Amino acid sequence: MKKLVFILTVFLCSLHSYAAIHVSKVDPPCWYVGMKNPELQLMVYGEGIGDASVSVNYPGVTLSSTVKLESNNYLIVYLNLSKEVKPGKCPITFTQGKKKLVKAYELKARKKKGSDHTGFDASDALYLLMPDRFANGNPDNDIVPNMAESKVDRNDPNARHGGDLAGIEQNLDYFTDLGVTALWFTPVLENNMTGGSYHGYATTDYYKVDPRFGTNEEYRGLIEKSHQRGIKVVMDMIFNHCGVEHPWIKDMPSRDFFNNPDHQNKFVQTSFKLTPHVDPYASKYDFDQMNDGWFVTAMPDLNQKNPHIYKYLVQNSFWWIEYANIDGIRMDTYPYADYDAMSQWMKELNEEYPNYNTVGETWVTEPAYTAWWQKDSKLSAPQNSHLKTVMDFSFYDKMNTAKNEQTETWFKGLDRIYNNFVYDFLYPNPASILTFIENHDTDRFLGEGKNLPMLKQASVMLLTTRRIPQLYYGTEVMMNGTKAQSDGYVRKDFPGGWADDKENALTASGRTTQQNECYNFYKTLLNWRKGNDVIAKGDMVQFMVQNGVYAYARQYNGKTVFVMLNGTDKKTTLPLNFYKETIKESKQGKDILTGKMVQLEEELTMAPRESLVLEL
Template sequence: MHKAVHTIVFLTSLFGGSQGHASQPPELTVAPPSWWVGMQSSTLQLMVAGKDIAGSEVTVNSPDVSIVKVASQDSPNYLFIDVDVKHATARQYTFTLRRPGQADTQFTYDIHRRRDGSRARTGFGQRDTIYLVTADRFVNGDPSNDAHAALVDKPQPDKPGGRHGGDIQGLIDHLDYLQEMGFTQLWPMPLLENAMDAYSYHGYAITDHYQIDPRYGTNALYRELSKQGRERGIGLIMDVVLNHIGSHHPWMADMPSADWINNQGEFTATTHRREALHDMHGVAADVSAFSDGWFVPTMPDLNQQNPYLATYLTQQAIWWIEYADLSGLRVDTYSYSDKAFLSHWTHRLMQEYPELNIVGEEWTVNPVITSYWQAGSNPDDGYQSSLPSVMDFPLQATLVDALKNQESWGTGLVELYSLLASDALYGDPYNLVIFGDNHDMSRIFTQLDEDFALWKMAMTYLLTSRGIPQVFYGTEILMANPHSDDHGVIRSNFPGSWPDDKVNGFTGENLTAQQQEARALIQGLLTLRRQHPVIATGQYTHYAPQEGVYVYFKTAKEGKQGHGDGAMVVLNKNAQQVTLPLPRFAAQLRGINTLQRWPDSSEVATATGEITIAPQSATVWLLN
């Protein structure tokens, strides 16, 4: 008696018929949806979901792929298949699942050829400037996808927390603007499916790890964004969430194992006490209370100690890097995930892509805690991290304080000087991502009480300091959030691409004179970074502030004097003009004949003379 065979074919038209996100019939889903030959690890774990498939015998139709292990956990509806793809070729393979007394089930699985040089891809770095966008609030390039029949959260453009309609097509349509401004990396907040009832626009409550939310576009369109960005010299950074999912994720209706979600799948709030991870006097209970707790009831906290979930999250990140040709990852709420998992996850990704960059979010103003996560920092407990970069929250907070606080022996610009003196804690302080604001805090113009002089000082500092600068969309036109710290207000629409907009931030139409000056400053500084790379990548050397004046240099890292390239930057917080004698800086000016003020090339000083600094200003002097 012959058994009936139910065949499920995975469509892969998104990659010219050979590669992409597989269609997902309701009977069976497979993750990752495809893979590639020539990866550093020859082991691939397929997570197959389907009704009552646990305990199936699995075969594959080619000896090029060997089945190493088949396992199930607590749910009868999941199967984990470990396969060795060391000898696989770029083709489609057929897997058969057999269960006693039931019809066989088959699925096809595509393994593709990798792009040439994929492993050697260069991630974002010091030469780059990152543009962070809330895609829903940037540009509505395709109004037809503003709502989706299967998704509850419909457009509410008049509500700060509602969906406004921005999408991937809008990003593609304005890549030329980013290029003209001089940005070289694009970091959109998460674009994966968020099938939540409300507040789905921010993207951090993921319900499908392998599918772009249809209100933003498609997987193919996301890859097109990456492709067109690279054609303009703009890399694409994906915002990755390892710590939690959205409460409407299919796992919440059917968890693969009882321990898939922390705290038995029930909401228990995190303490947010990240200090517990570093406390030599602390207890394990405080560590668990931090790491295993949830942010909010709508964001279940994942248990990365489960090895199958850990593998799923690792392969998911690799899949998107390979599929969309990414230049890096930003990892949300980095330290909230299991420490051992993070060590393994970063090691595995850097093993696959040695020149990739990954930046983790650790929101603390304590550099001891921030530096703990960066590779090469060598913390006292011997923790091994392969994370290349960390968001420099200590610098962000200190920069604002340094500009706003009154100048004294211990406050004002000296706060910035003192913080930078702690850079020895980091494995590589030049690879930190620095910023004035982001999507989770008041805009930098608001933080500085809309003081335009202080804003210019802040942005000049960020674009000439050490590290990799990140600019939040709209900063270049002084977007602000006065009288409100609502995230939906902070993430307001970028003016110029919405039906009733009278101001256009892209063309400059109806911008105020101050906004035009702000945009010109950002564009000019990004041009300066490109024309004088040492300003982006050079050695940072600073002098202790004196009487409200802080001076630092960017010069060639090898430290050779007389190289004829570099810059001196002067921050003057005084309300009056300052005359600055240059002999104090003789060590940095050795071999330099003249200093030329940027962008006013007509203002030139000799290295042994003096310069005049305008009140409340940041000035850049090119060394010749």
């Protein structure tokens, strides 16, 4: 009997040794020759692949090292690509005893040089939309078999509603007519989560578009068609965390891939208080909780200090630039990730793509905090984030307070906006700040109301000051809502994006009279702004509030745009000698909002909440 058992054991071991090596995934799925950094990391996943040895036989490619991880189902392979390496299929051989597997890894030619990739800037107007909530162009992908969540329920504000990339593509003419020059989608990558994944911020595959939105090819095709219309596309990325259903959680490569990996026994949540980065008196306890705590239980905190995770994320950002030709990156929860790692990423990205742009979400309403994060800031020296664009939460905060006030000369109403811009001296580059009055994480500017004059006034400032403006989908047709019940109420479906919608705000005939007034206001301002160097490049001169009016000028190459805003609910008259240095000898100005000529005599009377954008 013992002899029989021995024979069977030897036989089974023999079968195992001749079984095929299995590799189920390699990230990135392909790479591009001619990058400045010759190092390429391949993360290989397959049962027992950690036991394999690796060899490479391709001209110009050498094996640098292999790294085994705690899970034997992962193997990290580092290759070196010389400057002479040519596009083609690079054979990579995995060997385990007598078993052998050859994978043909594709090296592709770059479509354009890194310096030819240009990002968004102050000449652009970004339009933020949520793919799940804008339009459903392909109902067949609403439910995808074998994915964790199969629910589509438009009556549930926190469920998936079925919007997709096809819906966006089918409405590109809408964006062209409106006059926006860049689209920012909330994340489009796979969120194979059991619930609440419509927003896209819980990634489960960094190299795959969520099938309920479409395919990688459809994403790339949408970007190409956007470019044909002169519209850029900004990709929303998240380095701070992934989704809890990510394979890295189900089969953890190594515990140090995550901060606080023992989440099942001891969950550590971030404090959401971002000040320890800049606080000279911050305790280590407060810093670590903010930086290393998980965002929520469904979003594990990645450890960017781990060199393999860091390299994986950096390559992923480069890959999407090369593969899909995206025109910029919006990085979610920027201060929650490791500062040194993010700084190095930005440095590498700026070196590879010197004319590119990334905006980081830095949600603190104090200008000094935001300025601390911008590239070349003296406030953070000798540290340097290398982050070109930061988000102006100060403007958002002050504008949403001012909208409920009457403007006075001391910090009420639009005087808050005047004082917001006073602190531009803190920024290395004020023209590279992204500003907004609302986004997918805030109440809608209109709240539950329909105050169109105040919306127009806020939007005039948004689109004419020295900033990069960002609009939120549907504001142009007066979509409103608050987060009092849940985030879903500020992320409603765009009316007309679904075939069975009773209202269709995508067409003039489907909009109400007030919606068309709002839409046409934005259309006029945005199309006038497009290609306007005075707004994109001009200096700014602002005047202290006089008689309830906040005024400022944009000036470039002898041209002047003069903006006047009555921040009160009353008619007001003011002497124009306040603004003589800007108006000079001009006797009139063309209001681009109405097309009418405005006389600039000794004084000017403005209607309640009137906005004037005058070309002198």
